[in-house]
Amino acid sequence: xxxxxxxxxxxxxxxxxxxxxxxxxxxxxxxxxxxxxxxxxxxxxxxxxxxxxxxxxxxxxxxxxxxxxxxxxxx
Amino acid sequence: xxxxxxxxxxxxxxxxxxxxxxxxxxxxxxxxxxxxxxxxxxxxxxxxxxxxxxxxxxxxxxxxxxxxxxxxxxxxxxxxxxxxxxxxxxxxxxxxxxxxxxxxxxxxxxxxxxxxxxxxxxxxxxxxxxxxxxxxxxxxxxxxxxxxxxxxxxxxxxxxxxxxxxxxxxxxxxxxxxx
Numbered sequence: 001x002x003x004x005x006x007x008x009x010x011x012x013x014x015x016x017x018x019x020x021x022x023x024x025x026x027x028x029x030x031x032x033x034x035x036x037x038x039x040x041x042x043x044x045x046x047x048x049x050x051x052x053x054x055x056x057x058x059x060x061x062x063x064x065x066x067x068x069x070x071x072x073x074x075x
Numbered sequence: 076x077x078x079x080x081x082x083x084x085x086x087x088x089x090x091x092x093x094x095x096x097x098x099x100x101x102x103x104x105x106x107x108x109x110x111x112x113x114x115x116x117x118x119x120x121x122x123x124x125x126x127x128x129x130x131x132x133x134x135x136x137x138x139x140x141x142x143x144x145x146x147x148x149x150x151x152x153x154x155x156x157x158x159x160x161x162x163x164x165x166x167x168x169x170x171x172x173x174x175x176x177x178x179x180x181x182x183x184x185x186x187x188x189x190x191x192x193x194x195x196x197x198x199x200x201x202x203x204x205x206x207x208x209x210x211x212x213x214x215x216x217x218x219x220x221x222x223x224x225x226x227x228x229x230x231x232x233x234x235x236x237x238x239x240x241x242x243x244x245x246x247x248x249x250x251x252x253x254x
Contacts, residue, residue: 066143
């Protein structure tokens with residue numbers, strides 16, 4: 001007589017527990033990597049040159065001493 | 076198609092193993108990129124990159140109204156441009172005209188001169204000299220430590236006789252290099 005061997009099925013409860021574990025492990029792993037990468041400054045290139053700007057403003061008015069004398073005025 | 080719980084369990088194990096492996100892989104990769112992680116003995120070594128950095132804390136000198144041929148300079152009115160070393164290395168600062176002040180006289184000319192009025196550290200070039208297009212040295216070895224990291228820069232102007240009346244605005248760019 002042929003006897004088929006019945007496969008034992010895992011309960012739904014265990015699946016849910018394992019699913020929760022998977023999610024926690026995944027989130028925890030992501031947090032550990034994030035925290036580690038932000039704990040120390042990643043080496044950056046040195047700044048070799050920088051610039052600053054300054055301005056000079058003034059208002060020029062005519063000086064009568066420098067007024068050009070036209071030929072017509074002399075006549 | 077119905078997936079059995081056994082299959083789901085296998086897939087979940089694979090997911091957990093992949094997640095843990097991914098975390099370790101990322102950590103080992105960051106170990107190569109990051110310098111300065113603490114050792115087991117608690118020592119921390121950090122590499123701080125050098126930064127030649129500066130900013131103008133007072134960027135404007137206003138001479139008010141001047142007649143053609145008249146002169147003025149920063150000293151009587153105590154109106155200076157102030158540059159601060161905001162980096163972490165000593166600075167050599169040069170100045171160059173980037174916008175002409177007068178329309179009738181292009182830099183360099185005696186009508187627009189510059190000098191280092193005072194620096195809290197380093198070597199201050201106190202001699203009034205022409206503002207160049209290519210740059211002239213204002214100060215060397217300006218320290219980066221707070222309290223001694225400022226330089227005040229004075230300007231001396233003479234309005235050219237043929238300069239048309241109106242508002243004049245000249246611009247000077249200060250280049251800050253390590254030195």
